[in-house]
Amino acid sequence: MRILLAVLLLLLAACTSSTPQPVRLKVLASPELADLGPVLEELKRATGVELAVEHRGTVEASRSLAGFDLAWLSTTRFLRLRGAEPALSTSIMTSPVVLGVKPGKRAVLGERPTWADVADRAAVGEFRYGMADPRVSGGGMAALIGVATAAAGTGAALRTEDVSCDRLQGFLTGRVFDVPDPIAEYARRSDVDGVVAHESELLSLNASGRADPVEIVYPRDGIVLSDYPLMLVDPAHRAAYDRVVEWLRSAEAQRMIAERTWRRPVDPATPRDEKLRADIGTALYFPDRQEVLDRLLLFHDRAGDGRQVIFVLDYSTSMRGARIAALREAFASLNGFDRFHVGETVTIVRFAGSVLEERSITVRGRQDLDALLAVVASDDLRDNTAIWAALDHALRLARGETTVVLMTDGENNAGPSVDEFLRVGRGEVPVYPIRFGEASAAELDRVAQASGGRLVEAGAKSLLEAVREIRGCR
Amino acid sequence: MQEPEFRAVDPRRCFLLWFVPPLTVFVLGLVVLLVSGHITGPFRNVTVVRALLASKRDFFQDEQVKRILMARGYQVHVTPAGSRDLARKPDLDSYHFVFPSGHVANEHVKTRRTGKHAVPFRPFFSPVVLGTFRGYAEALVRAGVATPHDQGEQPLYYNLDLQKFMELVEKHKRWNDYGAANGNRVIIQSPDPCKAYSGAVLAGFLASARDDNPPQTVEAAEDLARRIKPQIDAQGQTSEDMAPKYFAPEGPTHAAIAVIYEHQYLAHQLEKRGADKERVLLYPTVQHQSTPELISFTPEGDRIGELMMTDPELRRRAVELGFHSLGWNGATEQDFAGHLSERGVPEPPSGERGRVALPKAELFERMIDVVGDCR
Numbered sequence: 001m002r003i004l005l006a007v008l009l010l011l012l013a014a015c016t017s018s019t020p021q022p023v024r025l026k027v028l029a030s031p032e033l034a035d036l037g038p039v040l041e042e043l044k045r046a047t048g049v050e051l052a053v054e055h056r057g058t059v060e061a062s063r064s065l066a067g068f069d070l071a072w073l074s075t076t077r078f079l080r081l082r083g084a085e086p087a088l089s090t091s092i093m094t095s096p097v098v099l100g101v102k103p104g105k106r107a108v109l110g111e112r113p114t115w116a117d118v119a120d121r122a123a124v125g126e127f128r129y130g131m132a133d134p135r136v137s138g139g140g141m142a143a144l145i146g147v148a149t150a151a152a153g154t155g156a157a158l159r160t161e162d163v164s165c166d167r168l169q170g171f172l173t174g175r176v177f178d179v180p181d182p183i184a185e186y187a188r189r190s191d192v193d194g195v196v197a198h199e200s201e202l203l204s205l206n207a208s209g210r211a212d213p214v215e216i217v218y219p220r221d222g223i224v225l226s227d228y229p230l231m232l233v234d235p236a237h238r239a240a241y242d243r244v245v246e247w248l249r250s251a252e253a254q255r256m257i258a259e260r261t262w263r264r265p266v267d268p269a270t271p272r273d274e275k276l277r278a279d280i281g282t283a284l285y286f287p288d289r290q291e292v293l294d295r296l297l298l299f300h301d302r303a304g305d306g307r308q309v310i311f312v313l314d315y316s317t318s319m320r321g322a323r324i325a326a327l328r329e330a331f332a333s334l335n336g337f338d339r340f341h342v343g344e345t346v347t348i349v350r351f352a353g354s355v356l357e358e359r360s361i362t363v364r365g366r367q368d369l370d371a372l373l374a375v376v377a378s379d380d381l382r383d384n385t386a387i388w389a390a391l392d393h394a395l396r397l398a399r400g401e402t403t404v405v406l407m408t409d410g411e412n413n414a415g416p417s418v419d420e421f422l423r424v425g426r427g428e429v430p431v432y433p434i435r436f437g438e439a440s441a442a443e444l445d446r447v448a449q450a451s452g453g454r455l456v457e458a459g460a461k462s463l464l465e466a467v468r469e470i471r472g473c474r
Numbered sequence: 475m476q477e478p479e480f481r482a483v484d485p486r487r488c489f490l491l492w493f494v495p496p497l498t499v500f501v502l503g504l505v506v507l508l509v510s511g512h513i514t515g516p517f518r519n520v521t522v523v524r525a526l527l528a529s530k531r532d533f534f535q536d537e538q539v540k541r542i543l544m545a546r547g548y549q550v551h552v553t554p555a556g557s558r559d560l561a562r563k564p565d566l567d568s569y570h571f572v573f574p575s576g577h578v579a580n581e582h583v584k585t586r587r588t589g590k591h592a593v594p595f596r597p598f599f600s601p602v603v604l605g606t607f608r609g610y611a612e613a614l615v616r617a618g619v620a621t622p623h624d625q626g627e628q629p630l631y632y633n634l635d636l637q638k639f640m641e642l643v644e645k646h647k648r649w650n651d652y653g654a655a656n657g658n659r660v661i662i663q664s665p666d667p668c669k670a671y672s673g674a675v676l677a678g679f680l681a682s683a684r685d686d687n688p689p690q691t692v693e694a695a696e697d698l699a700r701r702i703k704p705q706i707d708a709q710g711q712t713s714e715d716m717a718p719k720y721f722a723p724e725g726p727t728h729a730a731i732a733v734i735y736e737h738q739y740l741a742h743q744l745e746k747r748g749a750d751k752e753r754v755l756l757y758p759t760v761q762h763q764s765t766p767e768l769i770s771f772t773p774e775g776d777r778i779g780e781l782m783m784t785d786p787e788l789r790r791r792a793v794e795l796g797f798h799s800l801g802w803n804g805a806t807e808q809d810f811a812g813h814l815s816e817r818g819v820p821e822p823p824s825g826e827r828g829r830v831a832l833p834k835a836e837l838f839e840r841m842i843d844v845v846g847d848c849r
Contacts, residue, residue: 154659
């Protein structure tokens, strides 16, 4: 009888599905997925598939998946822009790219801040943050896209022509570091107000007690949601891939992912912690051209300290009334993305028959901007117009990378003529004349062309648009 | 005289008393599992059928469907692909059957299989619809482009006037112009029209809103495509497979309006017994019934197709998953509305209004290529 029973048991054991062949797969994964260790242990136990993971920033990893069996990145978006997305990919979990803010600094950003608010406070030195390098990391790139989309203000996906350099600069002024692991750097330092990262990383940081808990800010104008697709790179491993995906999407694995790594499960039935139920708001439309990202990175690399803008402003009596009012209005409305930012040197040269006032300020905070407005508010208008003498004076003030903006409404009737002015070599500083009223278009255009700048009609576009277009980086 | 009683304790009997009841339970359970298809016995051969599937993989990935097929001796191994992508796959011939979601892709597949085994089955259909959320639907009502379909307090279906909607889109209106807290432009998000049938249908919808007469020449098709292209480009990069994202708790973040199939929505509501009052559907003035075709390349594929057409359990499950089932003669079967209302889901307005007139297949293809910059 016993023998019979034993035979029966053996037979049954043979019938139940045996554990599949153990497999070891090479996986390229985003760096933040280093927290999946315990999940991968369990995966190996349940499916026999071991994932040997190499971590690389998502933007960098998306340049080539060669040599790997699977890829597990925060998104396929960068791969798709290159037309290099593997045919099979399955989203496993999600997490938005957001801002973690030190509780004491939270009020600076306002109640429900946008990326525009963050850039604005960063530009005047009131908010200092860290992020990952956008040339390498998906999180860093998401932040750049967020700010640039907000700056463009079209409500649609960013196009190449929407990316403007000066608006990124203000945001980047507040950046204290762009290391590969911004969370660790943030936890280590005390002089930083916030950090751009995935919600999951910030919740993990808060749970770990490594730093004072950060408050999570979901920018109101739009976040970028990472959906962590597992991709089959080498089709030969289809069977193992199917096993891994099936297990990762099982109730057990989804619960483990939510509990251990603070990512949002894709299975709606998985129970979630209160913190993973927070409303993350709107997502940004994501650009669909690689050139847009290339341009963002180009401007990102160029942004830096030590730029100078010199405004040469005509305060002759003919400017009285509407023209001077328009000029002041243009200055007053330079805020938000168009604001002068910390580290930028702004020089104002007021002139009539001679230079009336010269004021240079390297912006360190909000009060410096007020001082600039005070210069422009002057009612000291005089007779005569010595355009070329004033411009000559301004060009002597140029240091390093400089742009000169010349605003005038009259004919030159004092000092050197345009021919005399142009006879002297003027170097590399571009001059952007903005023409009001009767000023000679031909002369202004000659000077603009000779310097590498461009003539702007104050009437054709609003003055504000003109100022926005020409200041900032080239 | 009383005989002395001998109670012989039979050890075998004792063992059997202990052993037989659990054994009975075990054997009965095993039989039930085998019959229902939960497990396979050592005496049954399971045929693995390889299939290339678009959105209809929802059906073959359903646990009950898998069980029913297993009980019939089949396991369908699913490889996902968008319908238009599917029709162009270089390894098309390596599958037992494919299941594109709509007409153009169906025809493309059949053309590629000319002279080879290609048997079509049409077990069901489902309209292409626009999935949104109550807040956005109400914003569209305020904008004067949508109206609730039923009178209840929380209608699940709205009718969308595509022409008026298209005007909002072309004027670059934002959601917050109509009281929804979202600064993004009002647009519809779809999968890549180059790859997915539902993405192509969206282009068809927008084109019909611009011109009710489908273009008759290549030039007219390209011209119309260029007129609607900016409204499709505004969404930026498309994302594949919108339905799972739409039904996730983060759904409103993924897309304000997503192109999905009606069956996906009904399956969700049937499972919740109509309790999800947040997710609602917009039915465009002109609708599009997609008739997916199971196109079989082998006898194994034929067998799956026949089961889809005749197996009562599979056909009942299809209705439970929100499909309008079709018989051999192409007529609708089963009490679709009755089935829904029994489970607390109101009948959707599918098929009530006109159908979108899509251009002829080759002109439609050309239009999509222009709209999507398809490579």
